[in-house]
Amino acid sequence: MGLIDTWKTQLRTTFTDGDPTIPQWQFEFEKGDDAGYFPVGSAVWTVHSSITPTVAGIRALLLQALHPGAMAGVHAHSSFREEPLGRLANTIRWIFTVTYGSKTAAREGSEFVQRLHTRVHGTYIDSRGDERSYAASDPDLIRWVHLAFTDAFVSAHAAYGGPIPGGPDQYVAEWAHAGQLMGLEDPPRSEAELRSQLAAFDDELTISDQVREALRYIRRPPLPRSQRLGYRVLFAGAVATLEPRHREMLGLRVPSLGPVPLPIRTTVRLVLGVIRLGLGPEGPAEAAAKKRLRRLSGDADSSAT
Structure with missing residues (x-):
C-alpha cells in the first residue's frame, strides 16, 4: 500500500472508530420503501453531503460542553476518554441515518438512541452552584443538543461552504424533523428562532473542570500524525465560528498574529478540500x-404506465 492509500485509509478510519473498512450500515440506505425526510438538493442534503460537517462536529462538541447537564452525562456515561472517536462515529451514524435513510430507518435509528438515553442519568452542579438531577431524555437537554448541532451545521457551512438552498432558514426548518424524531417539541424553524432559543440557555451555561477535561480531548484527539496539523486547522476554524460569548467562556481565541487575525477561512477551506479528495466526491x-x-x-414510473 502506497503512502497516499495509507493516508486515505487512516482518514476513513477516523470517521469509523478505527475500522479500515466501510461500515455495512452505510450500504443499508439502499433499502426502504420511501424517499426519506430530505430529498436530493434539499438544504439538509446539501449541507450534510458537503465536507463542512467536519468542522461543524467539532463546533457542536465545544458548544454542547457548556451546558453542565449535558457535560455531566458525557463525563459519567461516555467512553470519550478511552474511545473519543467512537462517540464521533456513533453521532455520524445517527445523522447519516436521518439524512439519507428512509423515514422508517430514521425513526428506528432515533428510537434506538432514545433507548440508550434512558440509561443516562445522574446529578450535576448548575451555574448557580446548586445540585440538580438530570436524564439524557430531559426535554431541556434534548433541546440543547439539537440547538447546538443545528447552530454548528449552519455556522460552519456559512463560513466554509457554498450556498444553502433556501438559506439558513430552510436548513433550520428542515432539520426540525430530526429534533421531532428525538422527541423535541416545537424545535426552531427559522434562524431567528434558533438564535432566540439558544439565547434562552445563556444563564444555564457554565465552565467547570469537566468542561476543561473534555476540551483537552476535543483539542487534541488521538489522531495519526498525518492528520494532526489538519485537525489543528479545523479546530481553529470551529473556534472562529463560535459566538464571542461562548468562545470567551471556553477560554478560546481566534488565532492571530498580535492584533492581526490569521486567514482562517482560506486555510480551513484548503484542509477541507484535501479531506474531500481523500474521502472521494x-x-x-x-x-x-x-x-x-x-x-x-x-417503481413509480412503472406503476404509472
Whole structure:
C-alpha cells in the first residue's frame, strides 16, 4: 500500500472508530420503501453531503460542553476518554441515518438512541452552584443538543461552504424533523428562532473542570500524525465560528498574529478540500440513498404506465 492509500485509509478510519473498512450500515440506505425526510438538493442534503460537517462536529462538541447537564452525562456515561472517536462515529451514524435513510430507518435509528438515553442519568452542579438531577431524555437537554448541532451545521457551512438552498432558514426548518424524531417539541424553524432559543440557555451555561477535561480531548484527539496539523486547522476554524460569548467562556481565541487575525477561512477551506479528495466526491451512505431513490422513482414510473 502506497503512502497516499495509507493516508486515505487512516482518514476513513477516523470517521469509523478505527475500522479500515466501510461500515455495512452505510450500504443499508439502499433499502426502504420511501424517499426519506430530505430529498436530493434539499438544504439538509446539501449541507450534510458537503465536507463542512467536519468542522461543524467539532463546533457542536465545544458548544454542547457548556451546558453542565449535558457535560455531566458525557463525563459519567461516555467512553470519550478511552474511545473519543467512537462517540464521533456513533453521532455520524445517527445523522447519516436521518439524512439519507428512509423515514422508517430514521425513526428506528432515533428510537434506538432514545433507548440508550434512558440509561443516562445522574446529578450535576448548575451555574448557580446548586445540585440538580438530570436524564439524557430531559426535554431541556434534548433541546440543547439539537440547538447546538443545528447552530454548528449552519455556522460552519456559512463560513466554509457554498450556498444553502433556501438559506439558513430552510436548513433550520428542515432539520426540525430530526429534533421531532428525538422527541423535541416545537424545535426552531427559522434562524431567528434558533438564535432566540439558544439565547434562552445563556444563564444555564457554565465552565467547570469537566468542561476543561473534555476540551483537552476535543483539542487534541488521538489522531495519526498525518492528520494532526489538519485537525489543528479545523479546530481553529470551529473556534472562529463560535459566538464571542461562548468562545470567551471556553477560554478560546481566534488565532492571530498580535492584533492581526490569521486567514482562517482560506486555510480551513484548503484542509477541507484535501479531506474531500481523500474521502472521494460522494460517500457510500449518500450513494446508497440515491440508489434507493432511483429504485423508488423507477417503481413509480412503472406503476404509472
